[in-house]
Amino acid sequence: MAIPWGTIKSLVIFFGPLLLPKAIGYYRRVRAAPRIHGLKVRPLPAPITRAIAILLAVAAVFLVRTLPIFSPENIFQTTQSRLQIPADVLFNRLSALRPGNTLTATDLALRAKFASLESRLLYLQHGPSVLATCPFCTSDEPRSYLYYAIPDMLAPHLFNLLIIAFATSSLFTSQSLAAASTSRFRSAASLAAVGFAFLDLYWVAAYNHTANARALRLGEIDAFFWTARAVRYGAAALVDALLALLLYLAATHRAFVTPPSPADRVDNVARALGTIKGVVNAAGVVKNTVLRDEELRARSMSYWAHEVRLMREMMEEREVVEGVNDALLNRIDIRGIERDAEVYAKAVLMPTGEVKEEVVG
Structure with missing residues (x-):
């Protein structure tokens, strides 16, 4: 038996305002779920x-x-x-x-x-x-x-x-x-x-x-x-x-x-850390190789001397000097930035315990 059109229209008018916001909310949650859980297409x-x-x-x-x-x-x-x-x-x-x-x-x-x-x-x-x-x-x-x-x-x-x-x-x-x-x-x-x-x-x-x-x-x-x-x-x-x-x-x-389970998240983090460790170890091997070889060490020192010279020349340019003066005049806390950078560098290069003692001191 067919449902009369008037009945269908009445049902839509009654339930539409109740169900439509819920449907829109559900659609938005479904679309946002991959981004919330950090999953890429x-x-x-x-x-x-x-x-x-x-x-x-x-x-x-x-x-x-x-x-x-x-x-x-x-x-x-x-x-x-x-x-x-x-x-x-x-x-x-x-x-x-x-x-x-x-x-x-x-x-x-x-x-x-x-x-x-x-x-x-x-x-x-x-x-x-x-x-x-x-x-x-x-x-x-x-x-x-x-x-x-x-x-x-x-x-x-x-x-x-x-x-x-x-x-x-x-x-x-x-x-x-x-x-x-x-x-x-x-x-x-x-x-x-x-x-x-x-x-x-x-x-x-x-x-x-x-x-x-x-x-x-x-x-x-x-x-x-x-x-x-x-x-x-x-x-x-x-x-x-x-x-x-x-x-x-x-x-x-x-x-x-x-969403990935806690075990999967731990496994992914461990895998990412292993990859980073491999890259750091490879960088250390390359650095040691360069320092032990006279020719490579000379080329490295020449490269960094060239970079320092270019940096000095750049800092002496008029635009750079005016930019630095403008930053100082605008009361940018350059010393605070330098201090934060120094703390960050020590946190990277020194054990955690030593950094804490030095910061406290």
Whole structure:
């Protein structure tokens, strides 16, 4: 049963001012999470790339399945006939459109069923395949067609659920970090797929197929089966596309990031300190090598003598002298700056205990 537009408008007016600020706040927190946790945008890992490619490919197939060219034929639309047209006239029109003017086996099965209006109404609810192939269904028991149609209805949802499980499984993503990124959204995506399946089943079961009995013209016919089929495949494509987007945002640290654990932070700091220690040791080795070699030591002393001479010449330039005088006239605490620089230099070159004693003294 469709929800009236007035009810939807009233719900939006009532809940909109309450939910919109919360949604905006949640969006801002999601966008700011990487910066807060100190995480930078990174390239997309190869396992996540494969998972996203599979999800987008399946979503594209689902979208293609919604096109009319890939949908089962609606003989009323094909023949431009109204619902109450006599069966012989309807299938004579249909045979004129068939190759060789010959009806198919499905057409013949439908022709036998279309003697009653109830069968035509059930055709619009469940489609041609169910009405033509069900061996135990009768128009006197409309629910029998629903029971027969359930496997075909649930097949796209079950297939999509398998694709979601495969694309987000640790066996497929292999790497631990990639597996952690995909497994975070597996439960939500699976629940969404199962939820759409139950909604689809309820929608078809609750549909009032007798409403089409009042349709006197072709434009008034509600082709429910074709509408529900398009929505079914479109919902599956939407779930896959959203899951692919979430995986992309999380894997590249653009959003939905998980802050590193304390153990990971300690490990990262230890790794960074090890790298810095290696650089300092390498610099010490280079310095010792330069000081022990006469030629390199002479070149080093010549370089620094040249740099000192350039610095003196620079300090004697007019612009530099005027800048220094201007700084002194503006009461910049040059001595304080020099004192802070001296304390900083001692803190770098001397043990911590000696610096404390000297500062206290």
